[in-house]
Amino acid sequence: MPQPILHIYQQAFPHDMPAIVGTAEALDVLRAAIGNALARGEALSRDVLDSAGEGYVVKVCCRLPHKAEAPPGSFREKLGKDDLEPLPSTFWERLGAR
DSSP, X not given: OOOOBEEEEOOSSTTOOOEEEEOHHHHHHHHHHHHHHHHHSEEEOOOEEOTXXXXXXXXXXXXXXXXXXXXXXHHHHHHXXXXXXXXXXXXXHHHOOO
16 A cells, blocks of 8 residues: 655745645645645644655644734744734735635
């Protein structure tokens, strides 16, 4: 049985295209997680593998942007923002409307 191998590559520079590359099985797992996120707002995929055989789970979030809504903690840490300070709406605009 083919393994669900999935790689998600970030942008190399601003306005660059991110890429999701995977086997059909892994993309089906991701599609199911996206469908669940659209229905429920947030979802976790089943386990997928990278090409080295390391397993991981993909978190998929579907949020409507609002400038007073705090982004996920990992983004706040990267931006150096404290928990109480709302981020400008441009942060959410860069993430997309939905």
